[in-house]
Amino acid sequence: MLLTVSGPPGSGKSTAASGLATALGYEHVSGGDVFRELAAERGLSLSEFNALAEEDDAIDRDLDRRLRELAAEREDLVLESRLAGWMAGEHADLRVWLNAPIDVRAARIADREDKPVGQAREETLTRAESEALRYEGYYGIDISDLSIYDLALNTARWGPEETTDLLVVAAERYDPDTDEGGFPVTDVRYEF
Template identity: 45%
Template sequence: MISGPPGSGKSTYAKRLAEDLGLSYYSTGTIFRSIARERGLSLAEMSRLAEEDPRIDLEIDRRTLDVASRGGVVIDSHLAAWLLRDKAQYLVLVKAPVWVRVRRIARRDGVPLRRALAETVEREWSQRLRFKRYYGIDVSDTTIFHLTVDTSMYSVEDTYRLILEGARRRGL
């Protein structure tokens, strides 16, 4: 399980870890983005809608729990680490300062920095509110993680080596 805020590197590391360990890869963010696209909404608009309609998050979480229960998967998700903390073999939190993450998001999505900043701040605030309201989870409590890495402090390769080494130490 690799968790972290938008732009922290969750997908980068989860995909690679899944490939190297011969596991499948699952991303809740990909599902959320596809639902937003289907509805013709931006991520910020989709987040606002999810604040009003808990069925969106609950359905994504139901699917995630189902995938996790089958095993053999690396999950890339902001929330699932808290939902699966008692079942997951390895919980990794990747993080980076907001300005680093916003630059990554702007580059990845091909949007101006101001737009990336506004949408990132809004998404994160919305997620905090929803996770607290729906599950009583405070995402600032990172004590559940086996490893926390600030991805702005290391190269992609060095960060990945830390994550992979932790996975191997946990028998994965």
């Protein structure tokens, strides 16, 4: 199976994707890791590369191309990035969207990046606005449209282990053809 885990910064997607991959014995590929590889290939720091990405759409497009290639080439993979669900296209078996309220996400980001919560909140909101405009401009994707996802989960309601447990259950019970009611999976959305 190819599973995708998407969501905004601070939603817990990296932690959940890693835990899900470990639990299922799958490979985990993070869009953030691919982004870091692209920065290293150009000899740039992450902050330098982020600034360049805002001016050069080839950077985002290169990252997204690599994610699409991984989705097409690999099985037993958990692909994680903001657009993983979109980039995996028809190759994705189960698409998951993780989110949490902005104050929760800002606190998580502030903790991991050792910065004030207010600063993390403002940077996160600015980044989200910039990314939403780029996704719409590049691909016509409305990042707020969750209709492509099979499962949307508010990670503020559960800890990392519980979130991973929920995702493992969803993956283990996934039926590529139908749900118990006989409806095609593409017509069914599960939200907690």
